[in-house]
Amino acid sequence: MKLKQFNILFVLSFIISNSIHGQTIVNTEKLAGQTAKGFNAGLEFNFDFEQGNSDLIELSGNSLLGYRKNNQSIKFMTGVRYLSEEDNELIFRNFIHLRHNYYITKSIRSFAFYQLQKNNSLLLKRRQLFGAGLRKVFTIMDSLNIDAGSGLMYEMEKFNKRDILNNENASQSSYRMANILSIRYKIKSNISILNTLYFQPDISDFNDFRFFNELSLSFAFNELMQFNIASVWRHDSQPPHDLKRNDINIQTGIVMRFHMSD
Numbered sequence: 001m002k003l004k005q006f007n008i009l010f011v012l013s014f015i016i017s018n019s020i021h022g023q024t025i026v027n028t029e030k031l032a033g034q035t036a037k038g039f040n041a042g043l044e045f046n047f048d049f050e051q052g053n054s055d056l057i058e059l060s061g062n063s064l065l066g067y068r069k070n071n072q073s074i075k076f077m078t079g080v081r082y083l084s085e086e087d088n089e090l091i092f093r094n095f096i097h098l099r100h101n102y103y104i105t106k107s108i109r110s111f112a113f114y115q116l117q118k119n120n121s122l123l124l125k126r127r128q129l130f131g132a133g134l135r136k137v138f139t140i141m142d143s144l145n146i147d148a149g150s151g152l153m154y155e156m157e158k159f160n161k162r163d164i165l166n167n168e169n170a171s172q173s174s175y176r177m178a179n180i181l182s183i184r185y186k187i188k189s190n191i192s193i194l195n196t197l198y199f200q201p202d203i204s205d206f207n208d209f210r211f212f213n214e215l216s217l218s219f220a221f222n223e224l225m226q227f228n229i230a231s232v233w234r235h236d237s238q239p240p241h242d243l244k245r246n247d248i249n250i251q252t253g254i255v256m257r258f259h260m261s262d
Helices: 003-017
Strands: 038-051 056-069 072-085 091-101 108-121 125-141 144-159 171-177 180-187 189-201 206-219 225-236 246-260
Touching: 108 144
Parallel strands: none
Antiparallel strands: 038 056, 038 246, 056 072, 072 091, 091 108, 108 125, 125 144, 144 171, 144 180, 171 189, 180 189, 189 206, 206 225, 225 246
């Protein structure tokens, strides 16, 4: 491995080791959706304007380290958000996400993941997820791919006791379906659209569900860097502690990807 390439991975490893954030549902598809064989790394910067449970201006970043060989791949992703609210209070959000994939065929793969996150604006002190399932890629044409998957996850949430209302429990847990649909359309060689949808109903009560949709438009400057603008809608049918059901988020930022074959 060349020294310059090693330095890139070292810097990204440092960023990853010092950050952990996100929303109730974290979108990991932009960085992890197109990893090739060998070592992969990615870094994303965003400037966000958000209205919903928080009215804020937000600077955020996500990063990825991954490795794929033969039929298996492993990815480690993390993100951090720095927020300034109207009353000048600073809020920090974070997440870490570890994922393993086994490629049963070229288009079918299993997934297993662990996720840990915190979100002060949603009152989350800690949220842990353990999940697994299957995904399949449908290639409609060279410029259009659909990646669909479904599985099961176990969710454990712990809320800040000082924020609890109406005698609600500080700790909650449930089993949810982990459904995902990712549609990528390449308009030109350097312009593409990605729509990612998550749907996570509670298997014991389908009226309790979480929905997340992100529509993004990307402009690639070169093989390493692209500009991204996205709109995000998050919906929780039964939010805890009198939170609003919807959050709307507009993001602009730069995504960087690095790849080194064995």
